[in-house]
Amino acid sequence: MSQSLIRPMTEEYEEFLRDESRTSGKAESISFPNGENDIKKIVDELRREAVPITLQGARTGLAAGAVPSQGHIMNMSRMDRVTGMRKDQQNQFYIRVQPGVILSQLRKKIELKSFEHKGWSQECQKAYADFCDAPEQFFSPDPTEASATLGGMVACNASGARSYRYGSIRPYVTSLRVVLTGGEVLEIRRGEIKAKGRDLTLVTEQRDSLKISLPRYQMPDTKNASGYYVEDNMDAIDLFIGSDGTLGIISEIEIRLLKMPSVVWGVTCFFQQEQAVLDYVAEIRRSLTEIASMEYFDGDALEILRQQKKKGHTFAQLPDIDEKMQAAAYLELHVGTEEEALDHLEKIEAIMDKTGGDAQHTWVARVDVDRDRLLFFRHAIPESVNMLIDERKKQFPGITKLGTDMAVPDKHLHRIVSTYRASLKRQGLQSAVWGHIGDNHLHVNLLPRNEKEYETGKKIYAEWAKEVTALGGAVSAEHGVGKLKAHFLQVMYGEQAIEEMRELKKQFDPDGMLGQGNLFAFQSKGGGNS
Numbered sequence: 001m002s003q004s005l006i007r008p009m010t011e012e013y014e015e016f017l018r019d020e021s022r023t024s025g026k027a028e029s030i031s032f033p034n035g036e037n038d039i040k041k042i043v044d045e046l047r048r049e050a051v052p053i054t055l056q057g058a059r060t061g062l063a064a065g066a067v068p069s070q071g072h073i074m075n076m077s078r079m080d081r082v083t084g085m086r087k088d089q090q091n092q093f094y095i096r097v098q099p100g101v102i103l104s105q106l107r108k109k110i111e112l113k114s115f116e117h118k119g120w121s122q123e124c125q126k127a128y129a130d131f132c133d134a135p136e137q138f139f140s141p142d143p144t145e146a147s148a149t150l151g152g153m154v155a156c157n158a159s160g161a162r163s164y165r166y167g168s169i170r171p172y173v174t175s176l177r178v179v180l181t182g183g184e185v186l187e188i189r190r191g192e193i194k195a196k197g198r199d200l201t202l203v204t205e206q207r208d209s210l211k212i213s214l215p216r217y218q219m220p221d222t223k224n225a226s227g228y229y230v231e232d233n234m235d236a237i238d239l240f241i242g243s244d245g246t247l248g249i250i251s252e253i254e255i256r257l258l259k260m261p262s263v264v265w266g267v268t269c270f271f272q273q274e275q276a277v278l279d280y281v282a283e284i285r286r287s288l289t290e291i292a293s294m295e296y297f298d299g300d301a302l303e304i305l306r307q308q309k310k311k312g313h314t315f316a317q318l319p320d321i322d323e324k325m326q327a328a329a330y331l332e333l334h335v336g337t338e339e340e341a342l343d344h345l346e347k348i349e350a351i352m353d354k355t356g357g358d359a360q361h362t363w364v365a366r367v368d369v370d371r372d373r374l375l376f377f378r379h380a381i382p383e384s385v386n387m388l389i390d391e392r393k394k395q396f397p398g399i400t401k402l403g404t405d406m407a408v409p410d411k412h413l414h415r416i417v418s419t420y421r422a423s424l425k426r427q428g429l430q431s432a433v434w435g436h437i438g439d440n441h442l443h444v445n446l447l448p449r450n451e452k453e454y455e456t457g458k459k460i461y462a463e464w465a466k467e468v469t470a471l472g473g474a475v476s477a478e479h480g481v482g483k484l485k486a487h488f489l490q491v492m493y494g495e496q497a498i499e500e501m502r503e504l505k506k507q508f509d510p511d512g513m514l515g516q517g518n519l520f521a522f523q524s525k526g527g528g529n530s
């Protein structure tokens with residue numbers, strides 16, 4: 001039976017060898033399970049030869065976590081059903097989904113309150129009826145790429161603009177089902193299983209007891225998606241969130257929704273100098289509490305948008321960006337009333353005056369359509385950069401974009417930006433910088449024009465990873481480590497911690513079948529290297 005689930009790799013599956021990091025790998029077979037039973041059958045078959053398995057969601061990842069190095073690809077796109085809903089005593093709603101559900105589609109269903117609920121239990125039907133009568137709800141994690149799957153988002157501990165206020169996906173994951181390579185299944189509900197110090201006991205549905213020793217390292221006190229989440233007395237569910245496809249196969253997820261704030265406004269302010277934005281952000285952080293996101297675009301990113309606007313119909317409706325403007329910050333306000341929003345606008349204007357912004361050049365988006373246009377504009381920058389690099393790759397196939405994903409504590413934002421700027425200037429590299437400035441998490445995108453610049457870019461990226469680590473930051477704050485940042489994980493935690501992570505993986509996946517090359521190299525039981 002599982003033989004027919006496992007298909008040989010042929011040309012028609014070529015696209016599954018790549019993800020959005022634009023790196024490409026190799027595989028001998030591929031499967032598209034329809035449900036947890038299929039996953040178990042496939043794993044049973046592959047276990048006999050300890051065939052490596054690379055898990056895939058929508059392949060929008062930027063760290064090559066879903067790019068196979070050999071063996072089998074398990075692609076979760078057909079597990080795309082919403083399987084139920086529940087409401088708790090505090091009137092919070094929870095939705096159960098298979099891992100291949102796509103974020104944009106889930107958002108639409110939540111917004112329209114329209115779910116295919118045939119086959120749900122009576123309890124779920126009742127919760128759904130209450131959901132339809134309840135005030136508008138939303139799911140806060142928002143990676144810019146809304147074609148991501150929920151499984152991929154959980155595996156990367158994805159965040160996005162609104163994580164400034166609401167955090168990453170982690171606190172919104174309330175239950176997981178995970179298939180292990182031995183064929184056992186874990187069902188973990190948040191709040192039910194806690195570690196004692198760094199010792200954790202898990203019992204599978206097959207009644208096997210797993211006694212797990214957790215690594216001893218301390219995680220940084222910043223936004224973080226680098227390696228396994230471990231802390232004293234931790235909730236067991238957190239170990240699997242952000243595990244980058246290396247510990248188990250996530251087969252079902254329950255997520256928690258939030259009540260939509262009544263008023264959501266977007267405010268984009270422009271500045272003539274980068275330093276002014278850094279001061280503005282620091283002041284906003286000190287003075288205002290109702291900010292959901294604080295996003296940044298530097299002069300190079302704005303120039304990309306000016307060029308896009310010249311070319312495209314979609315951007316034609318956006319106001320012009322004055323040539324003098326060298327930086328911009330987008331704030332999203334989530335408040336209860338329009339009066340509160342206006343009060344915030346006044347305060348923002350005062351902070352702009354104080355820090356060198358210009359109220360004349362400010363866009364305020366009060367309705368969904370204007371906000372959506374700004375979000376589209378936000379998404380267009382990485383897309384344009386990818387297109388630019390694809391063009392350059394035709395002449396220099398060895399190059400890729402080098403995009404950083406590092407965060408530092410609040411007090412080091414000015415310092416790390418000076419470091420980035422000094423290196424870029426010294427090396428004369430082309431770049432565009434944008435990202436989640438509220439979390440001190442900027443994506444510096446190095447855009448090499450040839451192979452020499454690519455090598456230089458890799459060197460300065462490595463220097464920055466050391467500096468970020470020294471400042472108490474994280475080498476990956478949201479994209480995950482995958483394969484492309486495995487060497488930075490070593491810089492961040494050191495060899496001892498990596499060895500402890502290997503030991504942890506061995507306890508779930510002794511043959512090292514899952515996610516070969518993600519996070520760290522792994523010597524499997526049979527002696528093979530993964």
Ligand SMILES: Cc1cc2nc3c(=O)[nH]c(=O)nc-3n(C[C@H](O)[C@H](O)[C@H](O)COP(=O)(O)OP(=O)(O)OC[C@H]3O[C@@H](n4cnc5c(N)ncnc54)[C@H](O)[C@@H]3O)c2cc1C
Pocket residue numbers: 019020054055056057058059060061062064065066076099142143144145147148149150151152153154155156157158159160161244245246248249250251379382383478479480482515518
């Ligand atoms: C233009 C652009 C903007 C982006 N902006 C953001 C952003 O703002 N914030 C952010 O967080 N990310 C961002 N990303 C990155 C990406 O969208 C996220 O990392 C997303 O969470 C990946 O989801 P996916 O379904 O594409 O996963 P994939 O890329 O397919 O896989 C990612 C990882 O998850 C593992 N995985 C997938 N499914 C499972 C499963 N069922 N069980 C266990 N492991 C699994 C894979 O093995 C891999 O290691 C952006 C990407 C692009 C292209």
